[in-house]
Structure formats: C-alpha cells, structure tokens
Amino acid sequence: MHGSAAPAEGSTSLSIMERLVGATGEPEKVTKSGQILGDQLLKPMRAGLEDAANEAVPFELEKVEVDRISEIVAASGPHDAVTLAASGVSPDALLIRIEEQAVAIIVNVLFGAEPETGAGRLGRDLSPVEVEVANLVCRLLAASFNAVSPPAQQLKLPLPPVISGDVLRSTALRDGPAVRIDYTVGAEPETGRISLYLPQRVILRRGKDEAADPMATDAQSSEWKARFNDEVMRARVKLEATMPVGKMSLGAISALRTGQVIELSRTAPTETLLSAKNKLLFVCEFGRLEQNYTVRIKGPVDSENDAGGGLPLP
Known part of the structure; x- marks a missing residue:
C-alpha cells in the first residue's frame, strides 16, 4: 500500500471514465451487488470469528x-x-478498514474478558498484539x-500487514468509485465497525464471473467448507464435571x-x-484409577427429560 499503485495495463481510459461518470452510472446496481456480497460474507465470517474466539461473536451487516x-x-x-x-x-x-473500537472489542473477546468489561476506544497507537488481532480479522x-x-x-494471499496512523495518512491509493460494505462487531451498547471497500469495476465484474462459471464457485465454496470443518474438529474445548458436596449454612x-x-x-x-x-453432553459417574480420579461416561444426556434427572449442572 506504500506509494501510488500503478494502473493496470489498458486501464487508463477506464480510470478517466470512472472519474467522470462512475463505473456504470447506476448506483442501485452497484449497491445491490454490494448487498449480495455483504450477505454472502456473513456466514463464513461469523464461523471464522467463533472458531477463533471459541464463542459466538456478534457480527452483523450494517449498510451498503x-x-x-x-x-x-x-x-x-x-x-x-x-x-x-x-x-x-x-x-x-478489496480494501479493509477496522475501526479502533472494533479492534478493542475483538481483543477482549479473544482474550476472555468478562462481558461487563468495556472495550472502549484505544486512543493510542495499536500494540503489537492488537496489530496481530487486526491482521487475524483481515x-x-x-x-x-x-x-x-x-x-x-x-x-x-497472504495479505499485506495492516497499517495505521501516520503511515496510513501518507499512503496514496488509486482513487475511483467504490462500494462500501459496513459491518458491526460486538453487542449493544458497545459495537465497532469493519468496512470493506471494493472498486465498482470489481464488484460489478463479480456477477459476470459467477455467471460464467457457477460450478467452479460451488466447488471452491465446498472445498473451503471442508477445510474449515476440519479445523473446527481439531479445536480444543474445556470439559467440566462437578460433584455436590452437601449443604452448608452461609x-x-x-x-x-x-x-x-x-x-462428603x-x-x-x-x-x-x-x-x-455450557452445553450438556453426558451423564457420568466419578471413580478412581490408581492415583487418578476419573469420570466414566454412562450415557448421553436425555434432553427430553429434566437435564439428567435432577443431577447438578456443571
């Protein structure tokens, strides 16, 4: 992103037309294409954030x-x-902008901050950890x-590392008409914004490329889902089992x-x-194996009954 990007060969006349009238002169067509892409990105992006944070992260399409x-x-x-x-x-x-409050919110989620802990605005340069979190989101x-x-x-891929501050201010980009897709991350009252900018010539070409080879798009999507599902199956989660010790006065x-x-x-x-x-899985019984305490699985929790027959909830 440093310096001015050199125009692609044969794009000079196109750039002139863009500056005069825009890519097509049809804003409704541009925003409709952006809306379609914005909706398509919701499901895989939510899944990616949930996998990274081991919990659901609110991520919503705000406007196009x-x-x-x-x-x-x-x-x-x-x-x-x-x-x-x-x-x-x-x-x-594609250009991606992550507002500082969005960075702060995602850092809180990834590092297990309590829900009542506000993220707020950073109000300072990004730390190395925050830069890496921003790169992860990108x-x-x-x-x-x-x-x-x-x-x-x-x-x-890989994408260039994110930039901010004075480096961003001194960066020259090839200007032209674009579509902006805004997302919000986090839950009210504290949300941050992530924005995607696509040149209009790129967003409008998507429909032509998809129409030209819909099978290739389906195959690519299936391949990505299979690869992503494999990553999810390798994710580690914490198991919890509790034993009641009786009743005591305050x-x-x-x-x-x-x-x-x-x-006991x-x-x-x-x-x-x-x-x-926080999802019930099995009814178990405590025991010992040599010097180690154990939990032996007896059977799955019967969700149709009272959550395990009155057993204590972990």
Whole structure:
C-alpha cells in the first residue's frame, strides 16, 4: 500500500471514465451487488470469528453505500487499521478498514474478558498484539471472501500487514468509485465497525464471473467448507464435571479457611453431568484409577427429560 499503485495495463481510459461518470452510472446496481456480497460474507465470517474466539461473536451487516476509494484514508481514525488485497483482476480488489473500537472489542473477546468489561476506544497507537488481532480479522475476511468468490476474483494471499496512523495518512491509493460494505462487531451498547471497500469495476465484474462459471464457485465454496470443518474438529474445548458436596449454612461458608477439609456425605451422588461450552453432553459417574480420579461416561444426556434427572449442572 506504500506509494501510488500503478494502473493496470489498458486501464487508463477506464480510470478517466470512472472519474467522470462512475463505473456504470447506476448506483442501485452497484449497491445491490454490494448487498449480495455483504450477505454472502456473513456466514463464513461469523464461523471464522467463533472458531477463533471459541464463542459466538456478534457480527452483523450494517449498510451498503456508494463511496470512493480515497475515503478509506480520509474517513479513518488515527488508530484504525487498514490493508489492501489484490486479485487477478485488480491490484486493489478489496480494501479493509477496522475501526479502533472494533479492534478493542475483538481483543477482549479473544482474550476472555468478562462481558461487563468495556472495550472502549484505544486512543493510542495499536500494540503489537492488537496489530496481530487486526491482521487475524483481515485474514478471516479474505478467507470468507475467497470462499464465496469465483476463481477469477480470488484474493492473493497472504495479505499485506495492516497499517495505521501516520503511515496510513501518507499512503496514496488509486482513487475511483467504490462500494462500501459496513459491518458491526460486538453487542449493544458497545459495537465497532469493519468496512470493506471494493472498486465498482470489481464488484460489478463479480456477477459476470459467477455467471460464467457457477460450478467452479460451488466447488471452491465446498472445498473451503471442508477445510474449515476440519479445523473446527481439531479445536480444543474445556470439559467440566462437578460433584455436590452437601449443604452448608452461609455462616459456615463464611467461616471456611485455607486448608479446611470438607467431608462428603455417605449419600453424596456419584453421578454428574459432563458439559462443554455450557452445553450438556453426558451423564457420568466419578471413580478412581490408581492415583487418578476419573469420570466414566454412562450415557448421553436425555434432553427430553429434566437435564439428567435432577443431577447438578456443571
């Protein structure tokens, strides 16, 4: 993104026409194409964020508008993160801007901050960790984009690292009419915005490329889903099982001290429920194997009954 991008061969007359009248002079056609792409990106992007954070991350399409490429620099805050992706049809096929509040929100989610912990605005240059999180989001967006794009529209990977601050302000981009797709990440009252800018000549060509080779698009999408599903199956989740120890008064609990031993009742249940990510999985029983305590699976939780017959919820 440093310096001015050289125009592609044979694009001079096209650039002149873009500056005069826009790519087509049909804003409704441009925004409709952008809306279709924006909707297509929702599912793979949500899945990518959930896989990275091990929990669902709110990610919604906010709006689609006609804009200009130059606005990605003019509208960026001093601590927003921006990168540019090239494809076989354009050296500036997709530009991504992540607002600083969106970076802060995603950092909170990825590192397990409590829900009541506000992210706020950073108000400073991005730290190395925050830069890497912004790069991660851009990689997820590029993977999602490629998953729903025909071969001719595939983005070239890896993407350039994000830039921000003075480096972004001094960067020259080839201007031209564009479509801007805005997403919100996070839940109210605290949300951040992620914006995609595509030149109008690129977004309008998508429909032609998809119509020319719909089978190739389906095959690419299927291949990506299979690869993504394989990554999900290798993800690690935390298993939890609890055992009730009986009842105590609040006064007795307040008097507990380090090192104190709490005896189990002879009638204490030996069964428990095994869960992962707050989802009940199996009815189990506690035991021992040599020096190790164990949990033996007895059977799946019967969701039609009372969540395991009255067993304690982990």
